Amino acid sequence: MVTLSAILTPLGRHLQRQLRSELRNHRWTPVRRCSLTVCSSKYVLSQMHPIWQTPLAVPGGDRQSPIDIAVRKTQWDRKLQPLEMRYDPRTCQQIWNNGYSFIVEYDDTSDRSTLKGGPLEDQFRLCQFHFHWGESNAWGSEHSVDRHLFPAELHLVHWNADKYSLFEEAVLEDNGLGVIGVFLKLGKRHEGLQKLVDALPAVRHKDSVVEFSRFDPACLLPENTEDYWTYAGSLTTPPLTEAVTWMVMKQPIEVSHDQLAVFRSLLFTSAEEEVQRSMVNNFRVQQPLAGRTVRSSFDPFHHGEPSAV
Numbered sequence: 001m002v003t004l005s006a007i008l009t010p011l012g013r014h015l016q017r018q019l020r021s022e023l024r025n026h027r028w029t030p031v032r033r034c035s036l037t038v039c040s041s042k043y044v045l046s047q048m049h050p051i052w053q054t055p056l057a058v059p060g061g062d063r064q065s066p067i068d069i070a071v072r073k074t075q076w077d078r079k080l081q082p083l084e085m086r087y088d089p090r091t092c093q094q095i096w097n098n099g100y101s102f103i104v105e106y107d108d109t110s111d112r113s114t115l116k117g118g119p120l121e122d123q124f125r126l127c128q129f130h131f132h133w134g135e136s137n138a139w140g141s142e143h144s145v146d147r148h149l150f151p152a153e154l155h156l157v158h159w160n161a162d163k164y165s166l167f168e169e170a171v172l173e174d175n176g177l178g179v180i181g182v183f184l185k186l187g188k189r190h191e192g193l194q195k196l197v198d199a200l201p202a203v204r205h206k207d208s209v210v211e212f213s214r215f216d217p218a219c220l221l222p223e224n225t226e227d228y229w230t231y232a233g234s235l236t237t238p239p240l241t242e243a244v245t246w247m248v249m250k251q252p253i254e255v256s257h258d259q260l261a262v263f264r265s266l267l268f269t270s271a272e273e274e275v276q277r278s279m280v281n282n283f284r285v286q287q288p289l290a291g292r293t294v295r296s297s298f299d300p301f302h303h304g305e306p307s308a309v
């Protein structure tokens, strides 16, 4: 985020006003259901967040994320075992508004909160989780299922502590990261999430940090964690490294409109900035599958819709 400040700081008052007026003029109001690629591209062209203007935002290769999961093209892999999450809520440390999302950070100096099993051969440590969401409930998730977008998506980020000694090292390497994606759909209030939602006003501005303890991330997983998709991909924020084994849960979790409204009340901007910008639409445009296979841990033709329990 140093690069982001370097870009924003030199912007003069006039330029900021111009930018604000352009954003307002180009505000895109969909008149029909979002066609994903078009929607995301239009968004990126008209309201590009500064993180996408850095040299680090140039996609590297042919296994970029996020993607659309076309269910009938996925391959059922009967050898895929259930994921094993063992999270210690006492490793939860703080919430940080990094100017693009809010990051809930965990102590990853020992094997206290771990993920293994599924497509993973090694043991991975949880270092943080965060969300991506839209300004409207019609979009916001990074991945989609048969082009269906959800209002938000949770990412639980783990790094391979068997092969690497630091997150910073793992992020650059193949098989370095394992990220669990969970879709959020609109429904009843999520009681587990509420503790986090209540803490969010303290990190409204960019660069604000608040202590946050004893939060069990397992409460944000769906009831059914046995059914998931997995594929080889990348980070969806710079440096976009192709280090990620993605595990996207089939079953979404339910959250209320009011809870999402608190996400949207956060700001991309710091308290000092004259023009404040709402933290919304913080997702990356979808990327080509480029010949990759998405495997499923379940028979895609005998398990009903993604929202089924």
Ligand SMILES: [Zn+2]
Binding pocket: 130, 131, 132, 155, 236
């Ligand atoms: Zn993410």
